[in-house]
Amino acid sequence: MSKELIKINEHTNDEVLLALIKDNNQKAYRILVDRYLGKLWRLSVNVLRNEGEADEVVQEALLTVWKNREKWVEGKAKFSTWVYRITLNRCIDLKRRRRPTTSTQSIEETMASEDNPGAENIIIQKEKNNKLKKMLDELPQKQKNALILYYYEELNIKEISDKISTTEQGARSLLKRGRKNLKDLLTDDSKNEYRTFQGTP
Amino acid sequence: MTPKMNIEHFKEHLEVYGAELARWPEGTQEDALILLQNSSSAQDCFIEASKIDSLFSPEDKHHALLEKIMENTNDDDGSDKATTKKSGL
Numbered sequence: 001m002s003k004e005l006i007k008i009n010e011h012t013n014d015e016v017l018l019a020l021i022k023d024n025n026q027k028a029y030r031i032l033v034d035r036y037l038g039k040l041w042r043l044s045v046n047v048l049r050n051e052g053e054a055d056e057v058v059q060e061a062l063l064t065v066w067k068n069r070e071k072w073v074e075g076k077a078k079f080s081t082w083v084y085r086i087t088l089n090r091c092i093d094l095k096r097r098r099r100p101t102t103s104t105q106s107i108e109e110t111m112a113s114e115d116n117p118g119a120e121n122i123i124i125q126k127e128k129n130n131k132l133k134k135m136l137d138e139l140p141q142k143q144k145n146a147l148i149l150y151y152y153e154e155l156n157i158k159e160i161s162d163k164i165s166t167t168e169q170g171a172r173s174l175l176k177r178g179r180k181n182l183k184d185l186l187t188d189d190s191k192n193e194y195r196t197f198q199g200t201p
Numbered sequence: 202m203t204p205k206m207n208i209e210h211f212k213e214h215l216e217v218y219g220a221e222l223a224r225w226p227e228g229t230q231e232d233a234l235i236l237l238q239n240s241s242s243a244q245d246c247f248i249e250a251s252k253i254d255s256l257f258s259p260e261d262k263h264h265a266l267l268e269k270i271m272e273n274t275n276d277d278d279g280s281d282k283a284t285t286k287k288s289g290l
Contacts, residue, residue, distance in 0.1 A: 026274060033270055037263045042255035043248065046220045047234075059270055066274045084248040085241075092238050132256050150219075151257040157217075176216040179253050186252070 010034070014079040021069045029069075033062050036080070040087045047091040057094065061087040135185045142166075143178035150175055206232035211243050220251040 006016065010031055020028035040061060044054035061083060065072075072079075136144045145164055149155045155163065161171040211233060214225055222230045236243045 026271070029274060030267070030271055033267055037267055037270075038258075039252060039255050041263060041266070042258050043220070043251040045258075046251055046254060047222060047237075049223050055266055059266065059273070062270050063273055081245075085244060088237070088244055088248060092234060095234060096238070135256075147257075151254075156224075172217045175218075179216060179219065179250070182253055182256065183249070186256070 015074060018069075018072050018079060019074065021066070022072060024069070029066055032065070036062065036083055040083065043084065043087055044091050047088070047095055053094060054091075057087060057090045061090060131189070135182055135189075138185060139178055139181050143174050143181065146171060146174035147178045147182070206236045208236070208240060208242055208246075211236050212246055215246055215250040219254045220247055221254060 006012075006020065008017065008020065008028055008031060012028075012031065014032065014035075017028040017032045021032065037058060040058045041054050044057045045051065048054050048057070064086065065083065136147065139147070142164060146160055149160045149163055157168050157171050157175075160175075161168045164171070164174075166174070206229065214229060214233065218225050222233055225233060233243075237247060
């Protein structure tokens with residue numbers, strides 16, 4: 001099918017988008033950026049603990065995709081692997097260049113700024129929360145509680161073990177099994193999404 | 202530099218603490234960074250763990266960054282892509 005006739009949306013796979021991006025298709029690029037931006041940003045914040053630096057690294061990584069669009073060779077590498085890798089390597093370089101580590105204030109500011117989302121983002125966030133809630137509901141109650149205490153209450157292992165009346169080793173084990181189960185659910189979800197939309201022209 | 206932390210130890214930490222290095226026990230974060238710098242397997246595991254973490258983080262602040270990135274693609278078109286071919290989508 002001619003590239004001009006391909007209809008694209010947020011479910012179009014990376015390879016099709018990249019083929020269109022090669023022809024300077026900004027709509028395809030926007031979909032690709034939107035797909036990876038949040039994940040790459042989280043990855044960067046995990047390493048850098050600095051919102052501003054994470055913004056810069058992610059922006060630079062994704063603009064590299066655009067600037068080198070004509071060089072992208074289909075089938076040579078998986079795009080997601082490549083873009084995660086370049087982002088992570090830039091984070092590591094930056095982090096190791098600026099030792100000793102900076103204050104943790106920036107991440108706290110990040111959390112504070114997240115309290116004021118726009119309308120469009122509220123919808124996106126709501127969809128994401130619903131998806132996460134469904135997945136968490138499929139976990140055994142103790143694993144679900146441990147993950148909620150870890151991510152939302154930001155409790156450490158000792159505090160989680162006190163809160164759910166288990167040992168520290170028990171809390172570690174719950175987090176480990178909870179993450180493993182979430183990963184499996186996420187994989188199933190991606191496969192289902194792909195099956196649902198692979199027929200979309 | 203030889204990493205002090207091996208891949209199994211690294212994976213074990215990822216499984217328990219996730220990919221937010223600041224929440225790893227004192228003294229393990231720097232070792233983890235050294236390993237990450239030197240091991241593609243460690244990078245792959247870290248990326249996977251970060252995907253789980255991202256389920257719990259709000260998406261709200263990325264809209265502005267998305268627009269900023271898109272603006273920069275226009276700059277790029279203006280400088281070295283003077284004859285941009287539109288695909289008609």
